[in-house]
Amino acid sequence: MTQDSTLVTGRNAEGSSVDPAELAKFEAMAAEWWDPNGKFKPLHMLNPTRLDYIISRIGAEFGRDARSLRPFEGLRLLDIGCGGGLLTEPMARLGAEVVGADAVERNISVASLHAEQQGLEIDYRATTAEALADAGERFDAVLALEIVEHVADPAAFVATCAALTKPGGVMIVSTLNRTPKSFGAAIIGAEWIMRWLPKGTHEWHRFITPEELAGMMAAAGMPAVDRRGMVFNPIRWDWSLSERDLSVNYIMTGRR
Ligand SMILES: C[S@@+](CC[C@H](N)C(=O)[O-])C[C@H]1O[C@@H](n2cnc3c(N)ncnc32)[C@H](O)[C@@H]1O
Ligand SMILES: [Mg+2]
Numbered sequence: 001m002t003q004d005s006t007l008v009t010g011r012n013a014e015g016s017s018v019d020p021a022e023l024a025k026f027e028a029m030a031a032e033w034w035d036p037n038g039k040f041k042p043l044h045m046l047n048p049t050r051l052d053y054i055i056s057r058i059g060a061e062f063g064r065d066a067r068s069l070r071p072f073e074g075l076r077l078l079d080i081g082c083g084g085g086l087l088t089e090p091m092a093r094l095g096a097e098v099v100g101a102d103a104v105e106r107n108i109s110v111a112s113l114h115a116e117q118q119g120l121e122i123d124y125r126a127t128t129a130e131a132l133a134d135a136g137e138r139f140d141a142v143l144a145l146e147i148v149e150h151v152a153d154p155a156a157f158v159a160t161c162a163a164l165t166k167p168g169g170v171m172i173v174s175t176l177n178r179t180p181k182s183f184g185a186a187i188i189g190a191e192w193i194m195r196w197l198p199k200g201t202h203e204w205h206r207f208i209t210p211e212e213l214a215g216m217m218a219a220a221g222m223p224a225v226d227r228r229g230m231v232f233n234p235i236r237w238d239w240s241l242s243e244r245d246l247s248v249n250y251i252m253t254g255r256r
Helices: 003-011 021-030 041-062 086-093 105-118 130-134 155-164 179-193 210-219
Strands: 076-080 097-102 124-126 139-145 165-176 224-231 238-242 247-255
Touching: 003 238, 021 105, 021 139, 021 155, 041 086, 041 165, 041 224, 041 238, 076 086, 076 130, 086 097, 086 105, 086 139, 097 130, 105 124, 130 155, 130 238, 139 155, 165 210, 210 224, 210 247
Parallel strands: 076 097, 076 139, 097 124, 139 165
Antiparallel strands: 165 247, 224 238, 224 247
């Protein structure tokens, strides 16, 4: 590794993005990844909306026709914190060469088995972003979906994602905003009332505002070029993208 890339990797004191208490939560839920009514129900419901965003965003950044059959052909893509592969699989179907990485080994076992059953070729690895960066791996696009609120040091993690991105490449990060409304929706609503997620899955103080995330991206040399809210409508019972409401869930693109 060059001195420069060691610098942009931006480790925390322990040199790891891993927060063991956060990983234990996902370890305990690993078997449920592909159950649409299980503990990952919110991610299953959110999937079409974030997929829409990613297809149009990557399509725009790389000049791909989003309506073609395999618009991501020739792109090398990392899904960091891929979990069971809910979004990794569609990326492979769209033609990308995909690495799916997660620090929880059970997630990688579940994801690998499922991809095999689907006949999809995905390079799944039980590892961290910093280990991939140290190994010199580089990608056209790095996806970090619903992970940044679970890592030890979000700014260092975003810097590592930047180090993993080729010049001209993008990172797409989705997370939860830290607002009174997100406490109501993500903690009281999703965990206490709907019981979609086990109590304690999310800690509100770890949520990140769009301004904070944009600041982390800019500091890592990848200014934010686009942001959208992802809004749940309880009457229509579905999610949609929003240009102005980023008060609970949102997704942001940084460009190198
Ligand atoms: C809420 S899940 C999101 C899964 C997937 N990205 C999705 O949106 O469908 C967060 C995932 O991040 C993983 N994770 C947490 N900290 C990590 C770290 N430091 N390095 C790699 N993976 C991590 C967890 O094991 C878990 O699978
Ligand atoms: Mg989360």
